[in-house]
Amino acid sequence: MGDKQAQWIWYPGDFEIWLRREVEFRRDERGVIVPPIWRVDGPYTSVRFRKTFVTDTGETVKFSADGAMRLQVNGATPDRIPEEGIWFGKGEYALTVEVHHLTRVPSLFVQGETLVSDDSWEVSQLFFSGFVKAGKAGFTDAAVPPSDFRLETMPIEPVKIEPGDRSLFLDFGRQTFGYMQLHDIEGEGKIRLVYGESEEEANDFENCETFDELVISSKKGQEAIVQHSRALRYVRISWEEGVSIDRASLLYEYLPVEYRGSFRCSNDTMNRIWDVAAYTLHLNTREFFLDGLKRDRWVWSGDAYQSYLMNYYLFFDLPTTRRTIVALRGKDPVDHHLNTILDYSLYWFMGLKDYYLYTGDLSFIREQYGRMIGLMDYCINRTNADGMLEGQPGDWVFVDWADIEKEGELAFEQMLFCLSLETVSMFAELLGEAETVVRYHFMAGQLRGHIQNIFWDEEQEAYIHRRVNGAIDSSVTRHPNMMALLFGFLDPTKKKTVKRSVMLNPAVPAITTPYMRFYELAAMCEIGEHAYVLDEMLGYWGGMLELGATSFWEEYDPHATLSEQYAMYGRKYGKSLCHAWGASPLYLTGKYFLGVTPAKPGYEEILIRPALGGLEWMEGKVPVPAGEVALYMDTTTIRVSVPAGTGRLQFRSGRSPESIGGVLYRLEPNLYELRLDKPGHEYVVYYAAEENR
Amino acid sequence: MGDKQAQWIWYPGDFEIWLRREVEFRRDERGVIVPPIWRVDGPYTSVRFRKTFVTDTGETVKFSADGAMRLQVNGATPDRIPEEGIWFGKGEYALTVEVHHLTRVPSLFVQGETLVSDDSWEVSQLFFSGFVKAGKAGFTDAAVPPSDFRLETMPIEPVKIEPGDRSLFLDFGRQTFGYMQLHDIEGEGKIRLVYGESEEEANDFENCETFDELVISSKKGQEAIVQHSRALRYVRISWEEGVSIDRASLLYEYLPVEYRGSFRCSNDTMNRIWDVAAYTLHLNTREFFLDGLKRDRWVWSGDAYQSYLMNYYLFFDLPTTRRTIVALRGKDPVDHHLNTILDYSLYWFMGLKDYYLYTGDLSFIREQYGRMIGLMDYCINRTNADGMLEGQPGDWVFVDWADIEKEGELAFEQMLFCLSLETVSMFAELLGEAETVVRYHFMAGQLRGHIQNIFWDEEQEAYIHRRVNGAIDSSVTRHPNMMALLFGFLDPTKKKTVKRSVMLNPAVPAITTPYMRFYELAAMCEIGEHAYVLDEMLGYWGGMLELGATSFWEEYDPHATLSEQYAMYGRKYGKSLCHAWGASPLYLTGKYFLGVTPAKPGYEEILIRPALGGLEWMEGKVPVPAGEVALYMDTTTIRVSVPAGTGRLQFRSGRSPESIGGVLYRLEPNLYELRLDKPGHEYVVYYAAEENR
Missing domain, CATH: 2.60.120.260 (Galactose-binding domain-like)
Incomplete structure (x- = not known):
């Protein structure tokens, strides 16, 4: 064995795409395999690795491949490669290795003293195509190639x-x-x-x-x-x-993962909800973030988007996040939306934005940049004359399992599209792609204008649902309004209006899926309704617990009897009783109760805005790249520490607060900030909780 | 078993693409697998068949699949499909069958009394994509799915x-x-x-x-x-x-094939040449028309194009022709030229034209139409401002293994491109695609103009080789001139000129590969130089026989010693001694000596223009769809019969010819025509051969 650590390498994305294919073809219903309803991609069957290698002392190098291997050294092919390796005397060598496999990931493992397989190698899928940096995921055992990956x-x-x-x-x-x-x-x-x-x-x-x-x-x-x-x-x-x-x-x-996030509070039901949510997310965190355990076990972009966010508050498991993002995008050319669903292509961009925000890992964004542009161009090619997305033949406009109209220009979809354009524009700027910035920035701006001018209804004080064939359909649904609350499509005045005119308006049809409750309850937190959200969690998720749930469900109707709960899709036991999107209390407690968010990418600056929402006390941890943010809060005391970087603790107090060893700033009447400049130090604040906060 | 004959069905093209992948990954040089240098396509891994089925009496239907199968009957999935079949009572049924396999061709076999799998079924590669007619190739044994195909x-x-x-x-x-x-x-x-x-x-x-x-x-x-x-x-x-x-x-x-064509003449060496050519072609007629037996055994479009033409004069084996055409085109999207070679994309179109001409089978052309347009659009997207093709990065401009310049606009490539555009335009017309006709017809016309105006050199009385960056390179090669002779880029006067100024001009570099000798000798026949061609065949192919060849070679240099003959590509035994393109005497004798060609598609009208070229006598058969054309000719007698349709025998005679039971027409001085209106009848003509014809 050499001094340097070798790892298996492949064409970037091929391991993830191979693994997704393995996983998605396991769907078996009553003995019948149900194949995915989208194009199933596979890895390239033959690839070519290359590397220029210089040795001053000479060394022996071992080559292993998963697949048929053809090594060329300075253009010549040795007859065979001895198991004990090949001796390279002092000199410079141009190495190319072709690897071919029909069903597994064609991959390579090279172990010398200084020459090892890693991402300094390049790879192409064709003789005549460009070379790119090889893909890898930390498989360092020569005897266990990536296609032997098992949970x-x-x-x-x-x-x-x-x-x-x-x-x-x-x-x-x-x-x-x-x-x-x-x-x-x-x-x-x-x-x-x-x-x-x-x-x-x-x-x-x-x-x-x-x-x-x-x-x-x-x-x-x-x-x-x-x-x-x-x-x-x-x-x-x-x-x-x-x-x-x-x-x-x-x-x-x-999948072995570490439970880095935690949450405990004065309400025992809430504690049980958090535990069951954590277990639910863990069960669905597997080769990828899956939708649910029982039924299809496919990778769905809209479901995964929520899992990413929950994961940032529990496991902070980045390999699974990256695997899922890469696998969802699949191979070029893009010839249908992700999972065939219009909104699911858009969540993919939003998931990348969150990935960058929570991790600060720009290198992964750089690797995905070309595929990001490819998918965005696919979307743009399907916009109408006003630059808006509506369902085209072959598109599935999903939004939600709800009885809503889906034809025409949906305000909901335009908001996701606008956020996606802004995401791509932001990354283009970070990566120095000036022309792309201009292009997408302009489109996003135009779309923001349309959203405001076409869908905002002054009379109803709400975003209306859609426009069809140029005619406004002025019905109001919660969907675009909660997205507007979450993603900056409302100024502070309108936020308050929408809370009343839509979110707390019983005339607007209720959200029934945990999938959309994710956004609904997050939106309520955004407008300070933590107490409302806590009640909803206790009622809705607590309701499932009362029915004996040991993991959270795909759908739950508080008004149905137990025996009615299991049916879905017209099948008696069609409902999945362990569905990732059921675990959103993890996200709500972490982001809005413990209140921890990245103020700068990768938590370089940590913003902590805790809110008890009516709880007597709570304590917990939120994982960040360098460790965990720890917080305890009751109605008179806050204790907080950050593991690295700088933090800002913002809290409301009915009286002038005090802090031991920290300086307090008053931002607004009753809103204070404590700077957390000492990593690892536990700051303590004495304050007086405002009512209902 | 039912009354109707079922056969295996699949997504059209997938069997051929699968088989090509199997074949092309068999290249093994000294124990090392050498993968193809182009994108390797595979079949779609999961497909969905559908068919509406009505039964008045009820019947039992058996379903077999190569791969995981999911049957749906009117939207419902039966738990499992009993081996003895499923009973369908009187009624109408919407059947869909999904089949999935990772490495083999996902394919289906359905056997009922009236319901059987055949091309009345439709298939899609995706839930949301369009359905097309299922593919088939006559595999009628339920126990032998297409992926069990073996020679x-x-x-x-x-x-x-x-x-x-x-x-x-x-x-x-x-x-x-x-x-x-x-x-x-x-x-x-x-x-x-x-x-x-x-x-x-x-x-x-x-x-x-x-x-x-x-x-x-x-x-x-x-x-x-x-x-x-x-x-x-x-x-x-x-x-x-x-x-x-x-x-x-x-x-x-x-591959079991019938030797339907034959040729015997007064020259024994020529007879041996024909026999060895037939054996050479047979050895290379396998899963596909391969290039050669020893080395890569890949499917090359330019090589295959010649094999198609030889095949029309020997086996008339259409399944292998279709398999090769379909496999070469591969899957969408087109992202490089066929075999990465510019000219090889163009031969693909020309091969389709010949297929239609020799077989009259428009249904196959219709099946390929979309893929034809797709490849043509790829080519058109790579034309320069003048609508001409020159090598782009990633393109291999091959033309020939000859020491010629390949940068810039080659006259040779523009001629092939023009013929390709004309072919697509012709098929669009036959299939009623009026807009496409206009588009391609215009481009072809423009290109014909460019070829004439840019590449014809009045002074040298020849097509010059190329233009580079707008500057004429006035060197003359045989390549564009022989294509011009063969494919109508010269008027009768210029034909005679080019014969002298290029074809018989020793100052123009000689052709050295049998590959290009195919076109060179055919071009010489087109201008009546049969005696020259016979001499060349006896010298060149006879030369290989004298060196002990038992099949014809990839390349032959009459001036080299025997031990020098085996080397190629810098390797001592690199040359293939059994190469399909070495078998062109089959084509030359059938088309230009026996003189049989289709005057209308599918030989609905047969043109026979025999020429002895200095032989004392010859006799032989040429396969046509309905049987064989038989011909005997010596210097005073011609005996001829056609199996179906009408024929026209055209021959030169130094005296006024006579015919028993046929009417003779004089077309020109010394050129006569006999109408062959009675299929199966042996017509006899008495005439006097002109010297040297």
Whole structure:
């Protein structure tokens, strides 16, 4: 082994695209594979790596490839590459290595003393195309190429076992995921496993969403691991006469992540909500941020966008974030929107903006820049004469599972599009692409004007829903208004107006999906309605807990009975009971209660604006690149520390506050700021909470 | 089994593209896989078939797929599909079947009584993309899906065996191809096989192009078949001490085709040339028309274009022609020229024109129409301000392995481009695409003008080679002039001029590759120089025979010694000794000596203009869709019959000819025509040959 650390390299994006293909083709409903409804990309099947290598002393270099390999040294091909490596005497060498594989990621591992595979190598997908920096993700074991990537597993036991007549009924105590293991099987015959996220489903073979059937033949004491991973809390295992099974367990499959964020408060229900939300997000944080565990397990851009934000307040897991962003974008050419959904292309840009804001990692943005421009050009090519996006043939205009009109120019979509244009323009500026800045900046400005002039309705004091074929449809929905609150489409006066005219107006149809509640409740926090949001969380997420939820659901109707809760998509157990977008309390508590946000990219400056929202006390941590921000707050005391950089603590106080070892500034009547200049130092503030804040 | 014949169906083009990928990744040089130098396409990994099905009586339908299958009947998914099929009662059904496979062609086989898989089914590659007619190629066995397609094999024995010390040297008597089989192996150790198209190569392990090494372990009487197919006449098999081999043979691999064309004449050397050419073409007519047997075995558009034409005079094998055309075009988007070569994109259009001319099959043209327009638009997007094609970065301007300039606007390339534009315009007209006709017709006309005005040099009485950066390079090469003779860029007067000023002018550099000799000799025939062409064939191809060729070569220099003949590309045995483009005598004899050409598409009218070119007599057959045209000719008698349609025999006679049962017309002094109105009837003409014709 050499001195330097080698790692597997490939064409950038190919590992992520390969992995997505593996994951998305695992969707199996009642024994039938359901392929994705979008174009399925694969890695390039043959690529060419290159590197110029100079050695003054000579060294031996080992080459391994996942795929057929063709090494050329200064244009000549050695017959074969000995396992013990090739000796390169003092000199300069132009190396090229072609690697080809049809189903895995063609990838390369080179280990010498000074020459190792890393992103100083370049790679092209074609002889005649340009070379780019090789892709990598930290696979440093020569024996484990990227296509051997697997999540971790560990055995877990059921908490309750009900033996029956040739059957076992298992309860794992809470929502979980993995591969069932059957122990001490004897005899010959068929075994059936019926999975349930609910007890009802596991006992209803005719209507369950997933099951497995195994045919085993007599080997005394045989053990079997079911091939497919499943989402479950319950499983009914039954078998034919002539078979016997002693016991069963689960090989729990998971991504190892660290729970860096935390939240505890005076309300126990809220604490349980946070715990279950954290577990829900963890279960859906896998090869990628998935939508839900049971059903499709595909990668959806709109769902992932929310997972990114929750993740910044819990795991701060950047590899999964990057994998998801890269995989979602897929290969060129773009010939449909991400997931075929108009809004889902736009969330992709917004996700990049957040990534930069929370991490400060401009190098990843640089790597994605070309693909960003490519997707934006695809969108721009589909705008109408007014530069606005409306659904074209083949587009799915999703917005929400809600009974809203989707034809024509939706205010909601124009806002996302405007934010996307502004994002690309911002990155172009950061990367010194002046011409691109001008182009997109102009388009974004024009669109902001249209949004204001066309969709703002003075009479209703709200953004209206849409315009169709040039005619205003003046119905009001929450969707554009909550986006307007969140993303700066309203001045402070109008913010207050919209709160009354839309957000707290019962005449405007309510939001019913946790997916859109994410934005709705964030928007309410933006206008200072923390107490309202806390009540909603306790009611809505607390409502699921009361029905026995051990992870949060795809959809929840507080007015329906328990047995009605499981159906969706016209199927009795169609609803996913462990859905990433159900975990938004993580985001709401972290961003708006603990109140931690990056004031500068990568938390170089940390803004902390805590709000109790009616809680007696709360404490928690928020991960940032350098460590965790820690905060404790009750109605009279705030304790806070930042791990690096500088922080600004802003809080409201009914009296003139005091601080030990810190200087307080008054920003407005009752609004104060404490500068946190000493990383690691715990600042303490004595103050008096305003009512209901 | 039902009454109707089902066959495997897939997304059109996917079988051919899959097969090409299989074939092109077999290139192995001294144990190292050499991947193609162009983008390697694969089939769509998941596709969706659909069909509306009405039954009045009810029927049972069996479904098989190559890949994961998801059937939907009126929108519902049955749990599983029983092997014995699904019963459909009287009624109407909307069927969709999704099929997914990562490495093979996702394909479907449906067998009912009236419902069968055929091209009345439609297929899309995406949920949201358009449906097109399913692809098929006559695979009617449910147990053999298209991805099981293999060529035929049969064992052949060496004609000479030289046993040595732990070795065998085999000679199969002539060039051949297949998998070596070792019989009665005993012991443990390594066996090496060194292949040679020449005896020298098989005895030169250090420099040979291909070898195999097997490690065997002692099983008495074991038999081994080498994994790789190889081109060879000779093979040196040697083994380590402790191993013994009794004998070896070859599993000859071939495409079963019928030799429908034939040619015999008064010159024995010419007869041998024709036989060896036919065998050469057959060896290279495989999954596709390949370039050569030994080396890359890739599919090259320029090479294939000549094979198509030879094939029309020997096998008239249309499936291989279609497979090759479809595979060469590959998937969208077009992001480089076919094989990365500028001229090779253009030959693709010309090949389609010939396909239509020789077969009359407009339905295949219709299927290719969209891809034709796509490739043409790619070419047009790369034209310069004058609408001409010159090499862009990434383009390979090939023309020929000859020492000619390739930068700038080559007259040769503009001629091919003009013919391509005219071809697309013609097909657009036939398919009723009026706007496309106008567009391409205009561009072709403009280009014809440029070719005449820019490249014709009155002083030299020749097309000059090129223009670079607006400056004329007035050097003269044969290449544009022979294309001009063949493809109507010269009026009759100029034809005679160019014959003298270029074709018979020793000051213009000679053509050295059989590849370009194809066009050169065809051009000479076009201007009536059959005797010259016969001499050239006897000299050039006869020269290879004198050196012991059993198939024709990639390149031949009559002035080099035998040992110098094998080298090419800087490698001692780099030259392919069995190269398709070496078989052009098939085309020259069929088209210009027997003189048979389609006067209307699909030989609806057959033109026969035989020419002895100095031979005492000749006879032969030329395949046409309905059978064979048969012709015998000596200096006083012509006997001819056509299998269908009408024919016109045109011949020169020094005296007034006579015919039994036919009416003769005099077209010009000494040029006569006999109408062949009775299919199957042998017409006999008595005439007097003009000298040297």
